[in-house]
Amino acid sequence: MTETPTLPETTFLRPSWGLRVRAFIANNKLFVIGVAIFLSILLATLLADWIVPYSPTKVAFSQKLLPPSLDHLMGTDRFGRDIFSRVLYGARTSLLVGTMVTLMAILIGAPIGLISGYFGGKIDTALMRISDVFLAFPPLLLPISIVAALGPGLTNALIALAISWFPWYARIMRGAVMRVRKELYVDAARAMGVGPAKIMLRHIAPNSLTPVIVQGSMDFGYTILAAASLSFIGLGARPPTIEWGLMAASARTQFLEYWWTVLSPGFAIFLTVLAVNLIGDGVCDVLDPKHEKTR
Numbered sequence: 001m002t003e004t005p006t007l008p009e010t011t012f013l014r015p016s017w018g019l020r021v022r023a024f025i026a027n028n029k030l031f032v033i034g035v036a037i038f039l040s041i042l043l044a045t046l047l048a049d050w051i052v053p054y055s056p057t058k059v060a061f062s063q064k065l066l067p068p069s070l071d072h073l074m075g076t077d078r079f080g081r082d083i084f085s086r087v088l089y090g091a092r093t094s095l096l097v098g099t100m101v102t103l104m105a106i107l108i109g110a111p112i113g114l115i116s117g118y119f120g121g122k123i124d125t126a127l128m129r130i131s132d133v134f135l136a137f138p139p140l141l142l143p144i145s146i147v148a149a150l151g152p153g154l155t156n157a158l159i160a161l162a163i164s165w166f167p168w169y170a171r172i173m174r175g176a177v178m179r180v181r182k183e184l185y186v187d188a189a190r191a192m193g194v195g196p197a198k199i200m201l202r203h204i205a206p207n208s209l210t211p212v213i214v215q216g217s218m219d220f221g222y223t224i225l226a227a228a229s230l231s232f233i234g235l236g237a238r239p240p241t242i243e244w245g246l247m248a249a250s251a252r253t254q255f256l257e258y259w260w261t262v263l264s265p266g267f268a269i270f271l272t273v274l275a276v277n278l279i280g281d282g283v284c285d286v287l288d289p290k291h292e293k294t295r
Contacts, residue, residue: 028282028285030278030281030282031278031279031281031282031283031285032282033275033278034274034275034276034277034278034279034281034282035275035278035279035282037271037274037275037278038272038275038276038279041091041095041271041272041275042095044088044091045088045091045092045095048085048088048089048091048092051088052082052084052085052088052089053071053072053073053082053084053085054072054081054082054085055082055085056081056082056085056086056088056089056242057081057240057242058080058081058082059079059080059081060076060079060080060081061079061080062080063076063080064076064077064078064079064080065077065078065254065258065261066080067258067260068260072084074087074260074264075258075260075261075264077247077250077251077261078250078251078254078258078261083247083260083261083264083265084264086242086247086265087244087247087264087265087268089242090242090243090244090246090247090265090268091244091268091272092242093154093237093241093242093243093244094224094227094228094243094244094245094268094269094272095224095272097154097157097158097161097223097224097227097243098220098221098223098224098227098276099220100158100162101158101161101162101165101223101226101227102165102216102219102220102223104158104159104162104166105161105162105165105166105168105169105216105219106166106169106212106216108162108163108166108169108170109165109166109167109168109169109170109171109172109173109212110169110170110173110205110209110212112127112131112166112170112173112174113169113170113171113172113173113174113175113176113177114173114174114177114200114204114205114208115127115200116128116170116174116177117173117174117175117176117177117178117181117208118177118181118196118199118200118204119196120178124174127170128170128171128174131166131167131170131171132167134163134164134166134167135167135168137164139164139226140226140229140230142160142163142164143157143160143161143163143164143226143230143235144160144230144233144235146159146160146163146164147160147230147235147236148235152234152235152236152238153236153237153238154227154231154236154237154238154241154243157227157230157231157235157236157237158227160230161223161226161227161230165219165223168215168219169212169215169216172211172212172215173208173209173211173212175211176207176208176209176210176211176212177204177205177208179208180203180204180207180208181204183207185203186199186203186204189203213283214280214283214284217276217279217280217283217284218276218277218280218281218283218284219280220276220280221272221273221274221275221276221277221280222273224269224272224273224276225269225273227243227245228243228244228245228248228269229245230245231243231244231245231246231249232245232246232248232249232252233249234249244265244266244268244269245265245269247261247264247265248262248265248266248269251265
């Protein structure tokens with residue numbers, strides 16, 4: 001009697017780490033490009049003390065308004081200061097602004113959205129109506145009004161931008177919490193007698209932060225742009241602070257004749273915002289499984 005041939009068992013091997021990295025790069029090229037640009041900017045910023053050719057604050061009137069050259073890669077400003085050195089040092093301020101504003105807005109908005117989405121009812125209505133008051137203002141009008149009341153300065157600009165940004169995170173967090181609170185594990189925790197505070201902190205908040213993180217990664221570049229806008233109109237950073245928007249504002253009267261004085265900080269803002277937006281789009285693709293790529 002002949003034995004029935006059996007098919008060999010198929011062994012499923014997980015792809016190696018190198019294959020996974022290559023697959024991720026192939027499917028997220030724009031994300032990788034954004035990370036490469038941002039890391040280059042961050043590395044240049046951290047190493048600015050060693051790579052800048054001149055002091056960013058040294059005044060040399062004999063060298064003022066020189067065009068870009070091998071000696072001054074981005075030229076000099078009206079005080080003879082090297083623009084390339086100032087752009088690198090200005091990146092520290094701009095990146096710090098983006099980080100602080102985004103974190104402050106999340107720290108204010110996420111708890112409001114968590115409480116509002118979990119309890120609902122009158123608490124939800126009250127908190128969301130307060131948020132709507134802030135959302136009723138145009139994006140830059142509210143920060144301008146707050147800074148005008150508090151006084152010009154980088155710290156006041158950070159506070160103003162965070163106040164104008166937090167309602168978006170409150171609404172995003174509220175929507176995520178309203179979905180998560182209906183899950184079975186939340187009902188099981190309630191049935192076991194777990195208190196609302198513990199349920200929110202241990203079960204709901206960790207599972208509701210993904211859209212907040214995605215939004216924060218995409219807003220980072222816009223906060224840098226908004227802070228530069230406030231500095232450009234004289235409500236943000238003040239001298240001697242080195243900041244890209246302030247650099248562009250101080251050189252705007254010379255733009256037509258000495259174009260490099262405005263173009264250099266403007267291009268730095270553009271490149272940073274572009275890199276962060278590419279990263280944010282990639283983070284959205286990775287963390288949000290329901291997000292459909294349009295590329």
